[in-house]
Amino acid sequence: xxxxxxxxxxxxxARSWTRKTSGGACFDVYDNTSSQVYRPGSAVASTSSAVDAxxxxxxxxxxxxxxxxxxxxTTACGAxxxxxxxxxxxxxxxxxxxxxxxxxxxxxxxxxxxx
Numbered sequence: 057x058x059x060x061x062x063x064x065x066x067x068x069x070a071r072s073w074t075r076k077t078s079g080g081a082c083f084d085v086y087d088n089t090s091s092q093v094y095r096p097g098s099a100v101a102s103t104s105s106a107v108d109a110x111x112x113x114x115x116x117x118x119x120x121x122x123x124x125x126x127x128x129x130t131t132a133c134g135a136x137x138x139x140x141x142x143x144x145x146x147x148x149x150x151x152x153x154x155x156x157x158x159x160x161x162x163x164x165x166x167x168x169x170x171x
Contacts, residue, residue, distance in 0.1 A: 106157075
């Protein structure tokens with residue numbers, strides 16, 4: 057399969073990714089608070105509403121619950137371009153452009169079913 061558009065651009069960025077382990081593997085998430093922090097009391101109504109509205113939705117591929125991944129950047133590394141990773145800022149931009157959650161999920165996670 058030949059990729060074009062955003063996926064081809066993501067694959068090109070993955071080849072030149074600057075964050076790598078000492079063994080040379082690409083990575084996106086640090087194992088400290090620079091990647092993700094939970095602050096009690098920091099939730100906002102719009103986020104809580106989105107979680108409540110989608111709580112009963114199941115995302116599957118080939119009948120199995122999909123282990124979904126995301127990265128916080130708009131760039132890609134390694135496996136992120138293979139249809140199993142969602143971009144935090146890319147999905148935000150699509151939502152701001154008026155796309156719904158199902159459309160966004162199907163863009164990032166290939167071959168899924170939402171039930």
